[in-house]
Amino acid sequence: MKNSLGAKTIVSTTPVWVVGTYDQEGKPNVMTAAWGGVCCSQPPCIYVSLRKATCTYGNIVERKAFTVSIPSETYAKEADYFGITSGKTVDKFSVTGLTPVKSDLVDAPYVKEFPVVIECKVIKTVEIGLHTEFIGEIMDVKADSLVLNKKNLLDIEKAKPIIWNPSEMTYNKVGKPIGQAFSIGKEISKQAHPKKLG
């Protein structure tokens, strides 16, 4: 018997993504979004869902582009600050001392000090309710050398991204790996279908 918690956005975890955009005058802005994720493999796409009241909403409508900069644990305070203040009243880059870098590929800036960035062109806009979903095709993912492993893949234990827990409203670390995907489930397949897979 399960307990009802109500019709709320209580999910396991969400990412902590810092969305970078330019306004009409070319001023860089960033805001933190927890409503984001991957929504297609081909073309590779991510989305961010934003309220119309945010600067970032207007900037994306105007420029049709955004970046996502992924903060490491070290920058949890800055990520939180980017979420609780508005670009309408403060220059968030100037206050935090972080550096906007113009993307070569899309009309948006990213945060130099964050180890991983995703550069996107908007291909679809979906009106849902309080939030509008911007679907962006990934033009490139870029990462600092320090967070890559020997195979030149992103090493999550080096990048140290943070996740958000919407129930208790905490930022959390990413924990240890517990198994390889597309692999640990084969044990069940073998037990169930020994002839077929064994």
Place this chain on the structure above:
Amino acid sequence: MKNSLGAKTIVSTTPVWVVGTYDQEGKPNVMTAAWGGVCCSQPPCIYVSLRKATCTYGNIVERKAFTVSIPSETYAKEADYFGITSGKTVDKFSVTGLTPVKSDLVDAPYVKEFPVVIECKVIKTVEIGLHTEFIGEIMDVKADSLVLNKKNLLDIEKAKPIIWNPSEMTYNKVGKPIGQAFSIGKEISKQAHPKKLG
């Protein structure tokens, strides 16, 4: 100077969500999706993005409903199995011994043994490319008593959800909290605007 990793879905982390649906004959099915997240606060909505080739795609088109059951670490193998096999060839509930429960609120089953479930009615379908995004309005979130804290909120350290790391293709634990959201960034605000906020 950042290194290009290419136009790939290399993001920080994604959820590991088990999507429950009924087929035309009422047979329950589950599949694991990593392309999912929250996309609106009001109405509260989540999405899952699925390939047309999956049973779950057809089931959602037919029934306009799905659930998301969130596996705890204990069920990582089952979650992986649900992702690497197709409901077209096996009865995934029967093979794993897990129990489908019919939702009272939506036309879809959830996994009894998983501690948290989200029940959704589809309100929008977005064609993107290889994946189709199903946006579901959350009708309720339900959780076992064992994973709630004293305030009756979902306690993530008890629920022990897993996350997916698309770069190294591992399932990972959720790590320790490192700060309270909408709070730790205020320190920066106070330094930047001592009179306004101090």
